Amino acid sequence: MSRSSLPRQFVAYALVGAVSTFFHYCLLAALVEIAGWRPVPAALAGYVLGGVISYALNRRHVFDSDRSHGEAGWRFALVASLGFICTYALMRLFVERWGAPYFAGQAVTTVLVMFLSFALNRLWTFGARGR
Secondary structure (H helix, E strand, C coil): CCCCHHHHHHHHHHHHHHHHHHHHHHHHHHHHHHCCCCHHHHHHHHHHHHHHHHHHHHHHHCECCCCCHHHHHHHHHHHHHHHHHHHHHHHHHHHHHCCCCHHHHHHHHHHHHHHHHHHHHHHHHCCCCEC
16 A cells, blocks of 8 residues: 555545444434433443444445455454443543543544554554555
């Protein structure tokens, strides 16, 4: 992959992330506001939904990987698990410890986890090639 495609690939990753995040936040809000869940477990449920959507869209539109779904899938799941742990830790810190509104805490968490997951997915999950 050439260096010049990194910014384009990051933008594509961010756009996929925006779609995934939309569904993540919709589930988060529904679980907190309608179902009465606490914000941290609701954020984690939303993270799982967003992760499924993210894998499918990243595989198809961002990363040109020659890895099989079996290999890329478990790698993506491992990176997503790290993001899940980071989401848990950051949401606990922001919302439960510091008393931040849950959407604000989730927004900061999303940006931080996005940079980490992009780097790991680009280099390890799918490889460095891009579409």
